[in-house]
Amino acid sequence: MKSIKKTLRQIALICLMGSFFLISIDSIAQRRGGGAAHRGGATQARPVQTRPANQTRPATQTRPGSNGAGVKRPATTTRPASTGNKATRPSTVNRTNNRNSNTVNRNNTGNRNTNISGNNINRNVDRSRDITINNNRNTVVRRNTVVVYARPPYRYGGYRYNAYHPYYFHPYTPYYWGPVWHPWGFFAATLAVTAIVVSVESTQYHYDQGVWYAPSSGGYTAVPAPVGGTVNNIPNGAETVNTGTVNNYYYGGTYYEKDGSSYKVVPPTAGTLVDNLPEGGEEVTIGDVKYVKFGETYYQPVQVDGKSKYEVVLVEEDK
Structure with a gap:
């Protein structure tokens, strides 16, 4: 009997210890699971943010131009849908800027057409460098009968x-004689009101401030000025040159001689010496000498x- 009781006590003690052991194991497991749950909360996956497949901006953005028509700028940008946890942007963005209004067309050439307008002057100036200059002068050089050539x-x-x-x-x-002087070959659509008509051998010319047209x-x-043409005034910038017999007045390649109250x-x-020559001369080489030739001069x-x-x-x- 005593032996049975002892055995039962041992069995009860073993069961009690087993229950206690199971409870301890469960507590430990709960503690470890809570820590894992805590750490798992820190690494919870973020919700995926998905952008629409295409985000399209308005096709045109219109800004008002100076003429009221506006400047149209198509600027369409397309972004593909996001993949994974990170939004992906395309490596290139196509932007087209097309500006059609307020366009300035500039044509720069060597020629200049200038309209000079005043109260009494309206001239269309052609400064083209490839103009044809007629330097054939109906003149011959007058022999100097006073001075004998020593050379x-x-x-x-x-x-x-x-x-x-x-x-x-x-x-x-x-040489350039100033803004009112023009070289041979210069074209003017109209002349100033100061221009006068001069008739020379049944041919009409127009004279204005030292220039013949x-x-x-x-x-x-x-x-070139026609020999025999007579005018009442010559420009103030005319140079006095000594021919050996009588003074001449030189301006713009033309020689004038006082004739009463006219020129x-x-x-x-x-033998006449001048400081400057106008446009239209031709450099000609004769032997070892280079002359500047104007027509017959x-x-x-x-x-x-x-x-x-x-x-x-x-x-x-040479005879």
Whole structure:
């Protein structure tokens, strides 16, 4: 009997200890599971944010232009749908800017057409550098009968080129006499009211402030002054040149001689020195000498008192 009781007590003790052991294991498991749940809460997956497959901006954005028409700028941007947990943007964005209004068309050329308008002047100026300049002058060089050439002439090609001063080369640089002066070949649609009509040998010319014009298609073209043309006034910038016999007045490539109260266009006199020559001259090389030629007139580059000048050359046939 005692042995049975002892055995029952042992069995009860074992069961009690087993229950206690199971309870302990469960407690430990709950503690570990709670920690894991706590840590799992920190790493809970974020909800996926999905963007629409295409986000399309308005096709055109219109801004008002200066003419009221507006400037249209198509600017459509397409983004693909997001994948995964991160939003993905395309590597390139196509943007098209098309500006059609307020367009300025600039055409820059070497030619300039300038309309000069005033109360009395309306001129259409063509400054083109490829104009054809007619430098054929109906003049011959007048022989200087007073002065005798002390130097022998330069002979070449059957002609004698007489000059008082030795040849001294310097480049031919056309001279500009100011805004009211124009070179031969210059075209004007209309002339100023100050222009006058001058008739020379049944041909009508127009003269204005030292420039002679001949009628041409649609306007007037500056031409060499006709010998015999007479005017009452010449420009204030005219240079007085000594021909050896009488003073001449030189302006813009033209020689004038006092004739009573008027001024008459005359041919250049041999030996006359001038400081400047206008546009339209042609550099011609004759032997070892380079002259500047205007029609029938040859100018030899010389140097007088250290200053570059041009001398009118007397050309004669070598007999």
